[in-house]
């Protein structure tokens with residue numbers, strides 16, 4: 001996927017790294033027992049620690065540590081058995097202690113990687129630089145009152161993982177693939193719900209540009225707190241174009257923090273970028289270095305689920321799916337489970353399985369289309385996996401035609417009824433009776449002398465049209481293969 005920004009004197013490429021803040025799934029905060037439920041009334045989930053009352057001490061939440069390790073293992077990353085919490089000092093009204101507890105020089109997770117599933121079925125690796133744990137800040141509410149700002153500390157102290165990629169991303173599309181894949185992995189692991197609308201996953205986007213083909217790393221700008229995949233992609237496009245225009249005009253790109261305005265489709269400066277030393281990091285004297293045992297790490301590794309990359313490979317190997325279909329089905333665990341129930345539940349096919357390609361087509365085709373239209377997810381699909389499997393069986397054993405199956409599916413989706421009942425009630429059984437089909441074929445031959453002459457003159461394509469006419473005459477119920485054979489026999493095709 002080559003992405004090029006046209007400049008006045010040549011082509012440029014984008015160099016992008018993402019810092020994703022992912023909220024850890026945990027009932028309690030990183031250093032306090034306060035609850036973390038989204039949407040609670042303001043300041044109802046704040047402990048004395050979160051409010052930074054004097055003398056309060058942080059107590060590390062072991063579950064959050066396990067979640068971070070689990071994520072690191074899922075990213076095929078190095079787990080650091082010793083990590084250190086530090087204070088990152090800055091003032092903000094929604095940060096009562098005047099510092100954020102974060103990890104800096106020694107994060108809990110080191111280098112790993114995320115595989116992008118490219119549209120052509122290939123993969124491309126994006127390196128992970130590190131993952132560290134830190135606390136979230138509270139929220140300043142500017143829209144509650146015309147003259148005042150309110151502070152909600154519910155989010156203060158909530159556990160985050162900051163997942164930093166290497167600057168390996170080269171286009172808005174790759175950034176989108178990266179975020180979707182990362183989200184998919186986090187959801188499989190159960191370590192972050194990946195819900196960007198609720199802010200449980202937010203991305204800071206580091207963008208620089210360089211002449212196409214060069215290896216230099218130029219000054220980057222950071223676009224802060226972008227909260228949807230689409231906006232991340234748009235922000236990269238806008239920021240790369242801006243930087244190329246700056247260089248074209250003979251200027252220099254400044255290291256700064258910018259915001260993306262999705263309505264105007266542009267980034268604008270927020271503040272000149274601070275440097276790490278501005279924060280006066282130092283190890284938090286209230287917290288000991290965090291040390292992990294091999295046993296602790298091994299225990300988490302042993303309980304990891306099958307992750308999307310492995311599942312994709314297995315779907316290709318076991319079911320003969322294309323890498324593309326396999327990836328689409330493996331992206332969400334619920335979808336993958338549903339597909340496997342459809343593919344495996346049946347009587348026919350190899351190893352007691354249904355035709356997996358058929359199963360994949362139904363799930364990614366008709367089912368996805370219906371869920372999309374009705375705004376549902378696969379978990380509340382009106383068509384259960386077993387019912388879809390039964391429908392596929394009805395086509396496989398010749399009870400109904402593939403054409404009729406589409407109508408039956410629509411009825412199943414609308415009413416939730418099983419396919420057999422719908423087929424019986426509406427009399428949709430396929431006509432495989434040779435006599436009945438022959439009668440319909442004879443009628444169509446008699447009514448279409450010109451097309452019949454064309455077929456006899458060697459226009460093989462027209463036979464398909466005639467098959468269509470017979471199907472139409474039988475309300476789609478004739479066995480298409482029998483119709484085809486009969487027509488060929490009668491017309492000498």
Ligand code: MN
Nearest residue numbers: 021102134162
């Ligand atoms: Mn951070």
